[in-house]
Amino acid sequence: MSVHAFDAAIALAPQGEGAWQGHTSPAYANMIGPYGGITAAQALNAVLQHPQRLGEPIAFTVNFAAALGDGQFLALARPARTNRSTQHWVVEIRQGDHAVATATAVTALRRETWGATETPVPDAPRPPDVPPSQREGRVEWLNRYEMRFVEGGIPPAWDGAEEQDSRTQLWVRDKPPRPLDFAALTSIADVFFPRIWRRRARLTPLGTVSMTVYFHCSAAQLATTGTGYLLGQAQAQAFRDGYFDQTAQLWNEAGELLATSHQIVYYKE
């Protein structure tokens, strides 16, 4: 059996206490540097691989400090604080003498409690009834995801037409399918094309600066989700002076809200 491209991309080789060597993956190349979602997954993986890790991810924030150069990087993860049921992590990804990303994570032992979902899963046709996007070839990482846009797809023309809102809904999963886990879910949280391209049909240059993912799921729930599709929804709240934000939700086909995510993105005019 061959290794899935995602597993190859997030693989880390131990380099001693809290240090791992990874490498950028041509399979997840973006316009400049790697797809942000894969960098996020690599940073989280340094926590997931850590022998001192307590529990499962609750919150994860990654800050993209610079485009990674092709090749090796060092991922450093340290538990800044370990409590009885929660643990706080500080992560840095370095190339040479420079930080290219910083991150923090909270992991925890969860217990079953009363629960409720307040953001309802949108009405959407089932995945087989939505045609897959045919955007292959433009940047390599797009070929690693199957995307079926329910609403708010890529503008048909870059004619500067302004839309009323920036909302997108799509069915998405790894291509080829791969059983969902925390690393893959983190990467998918960054899968939405930039909200400013949706709001205004212009290829504005941009780059994500910071992304946060909150996990509302357990490893067992992810295992049950398996290779099924996720319904993703993303929308901006504000575009202002070179930065816009994005809020996002990811549900599985059973309608369970697995993760909510936010990011802030630099744009240049």
Next chain:
Amino acid sequence: MSVHAFDAAIALAPQGEGAWQGHTSPAYANMIGPYGGITAAQALNAVLQHPQRLGEPIAFTVNFAAALGDGQFLALARPARTNRSTQHWVVEIRQGDHAVATATAVTALRRETWGATETPVPDAPRPPDVPPSQREGRVEWLNRYEMRFVEGGIPPAWDGAEEQDSRTQLWVRDKPPRPLDFAALTSIADVFFPRIWRRRARLTPLGTVSMTVYFHCSAAQLATTGTGYLLGQAQAQAFRDGYFDQTAQLWNEAGELLATSHQIVYYKE
């Protein structure tokens, strides 16, 4: 003129390169340890005070690792990466040998661009037409904010009644009024009482684990906002197995969206 309680609370004394000594403030005491918003403001202030800081805050994430003990703390802030127009910060708040909070921040030089707000300011009566909350005395920090609940106030009784949603809207400002700045805005982002208390009228024990603030404003815009009220809105998206999230927006009286915020909160049943 006496110093405002907020300025006294976030004051930091330089201790050499990137290190500051601060102290917890009885004026912002919570049930256990300090109000999270004031810890967040103290952590951000270590960045704001840093002589190497470039530009204004864009994104800020703070992770609450433990309740601070009464007394002194050390705030450590270092620029992990400085680019041409952006800068990435790593912050840690320590008491003795232990981290009590970790944080990351992104600061940047912003340029004027096309902009838009997509989350519309809610219809609300003007601040003088909304009675102030009379919750004084329960915990001290509540006395530091003037809160006028437009919708979704504190439940009238802790009878376990379950609501359809957890949304709250309120007018809020420092009490006594204080001109708004990034530190005060960060603190106000945490001002909403816990969403699970709004959703179910039960005094569930809890604590914020991680909070992120995105700034959609400039220092000049904050200066114009001055001592005016902010309209705050907060709502949860999911409550699951001991953790719930909160999304929040803060507008000024002119209807400008100054900040969006998210947090994830531990709760115990």
